[in-house]
Amino acid sequence: MKHILIYILFIVTAALVLLNRYTSLYINSSILHFIVLFIAAATFVIIIGHLFGKLRTDKSILITFLIIGGITLGKAFFTWEGDWKTQTVIYKNIQNGNKTIEFQLKASRFAFGYRERVVERFKVVPLIDWTTAVDTTALDKSTWKKVDIHINEMNLPDVPAKH
Structure with a gap:
């Protein structure tokens, strides 16, 4: 039963990592993204370790978790x-x-400034x-209501909305 849970965790988290990377699915929390990546990597190593007869003790599994945690961090x-932080709905x-x-907007970590986008x-x-x-110039106005709600998740002073 424990092995089935590890396989299910691997499949779900690996699928989320791949979908986040290669499709329009977006994990919008860096903490959740780190947790999903860590679980995917850790369960993969545990599955491989079990297949090759390694990782039999709790101590070896704990050391594996610590190493994988350091690598993913x-x-x-x-x-x-x-x-990506919403400035205006x-x-x-x-x-x-x-x-x-x-x-x-998205803050550039190693460069100055922000990247911006308008997304559905x-x-x-x-x-x-x-x-x-x-x-936004080609929208079907019968399905969309203009709301212009300023959220400013980045807490920037007076950022104008772009439409």
């Missing part, structure tokens, strides 16, 4: 750019309240979204 530190979908069109955001579950780039 280092990877997160050196590759993390920051999270421009439109809200009339039929589905989980769909919005938002102006977002579908909130799949808390902290996980499906985002796609959108052109």
Whole structure:
């Protein structure tokens, strides 16, 4: 039963990591992203260790967790750019309240300034979204209501909304 749980954790977390990397699925919390990456890597190493007859004691599994934690923390530190933060909710979908069109900024970690984008955001579950780039000039106005809600998640002084 314990092995089945490890396999299920690996499949779910590895799928989330791959979907986040190669599709429009976006884990919008760096802490959740780190946890998912850590669990995917740790369960993968434990599965391989069990297949080759290693990692039989709790001590070896604990050391493995610590090593993988250090590696994934280092990877997160050196590759993390920051999270996309909503500055303004421009439109809200009339039929589905989980769909919005938002102006977002991302702080560049090793460079000065911000990257910006306007995306359609579908909130799949808390902290996980499906985002796609959108052109607000070509919107079907019958399905979108203009709301212009200034959220300013980055707490920047007086950032103008871009539409």
